[in-house]
Amino acid sequence: METKTDTRRLNTIHPRLRELLFTMRRFLKNPLSVIGVSLVVIFGLIALLAPVLQPPKYADPYKIPHTGFRIEPSPPSAEHPLGTMQQQYDMLYGLVWGTRSAFRIGVLVVAANLFIGIILGVLAGYFGGTVDEVIMRITDIFFAIPFLVMAMALVVAIGRGLKAVVIVLIILGWPSYTRVLRSDILVTRGKDFILAARASGASHLRIMITHVLPNALYSVIILASLNIGTTILTAAALSFLGLGSETGTADWGQIISLCRSWIVGTPGNRFAYWYTVFVPGAVISLFVLGWNLMGDAVRDVFDPRMRRR
């Protein structure tokens, strides 16, 4: 309990701000969440500063420069700090610009998913009845479809490339958001304070916007932050399978697919090309890990049971 002076000072701050400060303090107390946020911030900085860190050599900054055509990857050297991949593509360049690419893909897909998912979720949760039924059936159908296989098929049908990957991930990704939001809306609607709001004369729309949505949005936000990670994983998987960007583009999955043939090393040295396999995968893992830790921490912080004063 704060002393008398602390209480008085805290009491003068707007309650929303106070809650926010409390939330942030809790958030930062957890070591895992600090790690998560740091990772995301680091990657964010890398993505933003990509033109500075690794100045592009071609008109399209996402084409990785390669010095030569030798097939075998080379180990780290002064010229290529992280070594090169197959056909002498520079690893560091690929990874740095790949970060930028990852952010673009991730944010774009998740934002679009949020948009579609929230709209449909609100419609389903608010109107109920037939609208709800129809939307729920549609999400059922999407859930039944095997994600990766369908993604592969759609990318092929639309035409390969990163654009197609993004479109496909948006098309296939929104149902979970709708489901989560709808169920949260239903739960919140059933609560007593909504009834109280109705009793004091608030209109449906007003209740929806000021009471229901703010409470129901927490889960969706958590889902979104966790989803950025899985989206990147799927996009990388698609690129790995050859369905994403063209060879030589700075895209993480692409980079890993280039190193597939090198895992057995040479007869003399089994581990000869370990860096081509290890490094890009580690980078992806750390990126996804950062988002997952952050999403987890956000969930813990918002959990009503754990919010005590």
Add this chain to the structure above:
Amino acid sequence: MILVLVGVSLLVFAMMMLLPPGQRVAAYVTNDRVSPAQMDALIAKYGLNAPAPLQYVRWVTNMLHGEFGYSITASSPVLKGFTRFFPVSVELVLFAAPLIILTGIFLGTLGAVRKDTPVDHVTRVLAIVGFSVPTFWLGLLLMMIFYGFLGIFPPGAISTDARNIVFSDAYHQYTRLVTLDAILNWRWDVFWDAFYRMVLPTLNLVVINSALIMRLMRSSMLESLGQDYMMTARAKGADRRTLFRHHARRNAMLPVITISGITFAELMGGMVITETIFDRKGIGWWMAQAALQLDVAAIMFDVLFLGTIYVVINLIVDLIYAYVDPRVRLS
């Protein structure tokens, strides 16, 4: 439920309609002898320029007759290719799924029971890492370490020698599951050969997929342990083992059942990467090839198949859930 399947078929059909008629022919023909001259005739024959609804009806009727078209990647009609590829995947799934579920449950319970101890932290880290790591990277790393470096656990479903044995006359393929057949034929060398090639893919699948179950079990168990009925059980004089096993775990398992079902269904669909990396020619591998070569018939069949599996598994899970949770049972 049927509605969902119809919906899935509609989506698949819509996707198919994105392609030109020349490529859609594959979904109807039964062999690959199609010359350019015959193409137009075939397009007319199968009504591939007719209005979409008509095409849909035609396509569905075709399927209900067992005609799924020809798969270029399988070099055979789709169904035949399916019977060739399916057992390989099923074998791995049947092997890995119980391990995934049991690992998840065990480690999740462990973490909950020993909350905030080093054991708990280790399992939580394991779960988060397992969740964050790309499947293909882990697979490649495992291959690199075990096969590349140590020389054990080679890729592939079965070695050439063993393969020759399997397809010889003396050998009966009862189930087409290599390990099971090997036991039934009492050929332990074949069994071992196939078995240890499954170790790495299974490890890969377990690490990635048990993470979710682990986390869910942990939080479910913690919630269960905090309930009032645990206090009653303690007040009765229950010892720790009974408290955890009998009272808490039963309640904690309920959400895990649903997730296990979903994991199982997703496992079937998500084998693409694992099979590609470990060179196991199952339906996942087939799909990877089919996507690259635009094998329309195969892709459509697989999506429908997996969708059906998902629906069936969900049904089974619902039944199991109703059996286990008395609150859900019909009176």
Add this chain to the structure above:
Amino acid sequence: MARLPLADARELATNFYTFEGVVRALNGVSFVVNRGETYGLVGESGCGKSVTVRSLMRIVQAPGRIESGRIVLFFNDEARTRGIEILQRSEAYMESVRGSDISMIFQEPGAALNPVLSVLDQVGESYRFHRMEQMISETVARLEDERTAMRGGSPRRAARHLQAALLRAERAGYQRFADRVGRIDDELYRLEGRTDAEATDRKESLNRSRDRARLRGGLASVARRVPILRRYRRPLDATIRGHVVKLLRSLGIPNPENVVRRFPHELSGGMQQRIVIAIALACHPTLLVADEPTSNLDVTIQAQIVELIRELKRSTISSVLFITHDLGLVAEICDRVTVMYAGDVSETAPVRDLFRSPFHPYTQGLLASVPKAEQRDELAMIPGAVPNLIRPPKGCRFHPRCPKRMDICGEVKPPTVERTSGHWVACHLYTGGRSA
């Protein structure tokens, strides 16, 4: 009425180590429950009533911990005139005490029952934990009777023979366990009064052995796990079922054969509470602790449950420790009562004395705030709010709200004095304290 003590708690201090700080929930609580007595524990929400009884049974949840104090229990055994100090005993010992000598019933019966286990499972567990030998003996006796009633070498006869033999083996395991445990407990009892170093060491090692002692059943424990052989336990299950049905019927539950198969969510609140009571009473405990058992029930059901508890006190149990915030209920059923405030005991007295002449200002405030039928003016209120127990007020915890506070009240915690016979109060007004 002879005043034989049953449970004697002295200076209990329990803390909760939470995120925000250390909550000093119990600040040296003392009370004595005598045999044949209904003892009431009253106070506002959060004053520590539940924590007190949970400390008594040592089922305080984490992050709580009993810091200091003594709890001495005096049980039925004629040979045991000395009490048993339980705060130092092993957890295994407490497990044998809970449900068997002391039982507890709870406030929300719906939440207190496990939703996935049937009524039979949950009530039967009490018998399985504490009365297995008796159950097995009864089953074996019945099997023997049935066997002699049958003639010849029919397979059913042989089956019964086998079942009886397996059950006997299991019972032997229980007896061995009981012997070993009994020896440890006996020695601990003999060492009870001594506090010298040697005795303390010996007690510690005995407690460890007690925790380690496990039921080793040999053949029986293997057979218990094999599904086919588990059929030999069917007669045992039937015996337990019989006891459960009888118990439910004696508690006034209609159609008990049907009820045992049901699950908690299928029963009404009053029924659920009776089931909870059944669980508590199955092994005839000496002390029944009731933690606000009627607060969540309708008034009519409340009356039934209270009547039931009264009846049980007449017949099976010896004493009841009744927690409530309802003073009317206290007046109705309790013999003695303790009033608690913020982790302190304010006043302890026989019920009549408390209501007629309350000494502690808090008690006076409580009684004054109960609306009376002939009251015409405003309702009386105790000003202020219950303190935060992480930084409780210094000295007497009630002093910030006390209309009769003195300077010393904010400095020194008031000692408990016996103002009149059997009437104790912790207040500086009665200890001769003046302004410092």
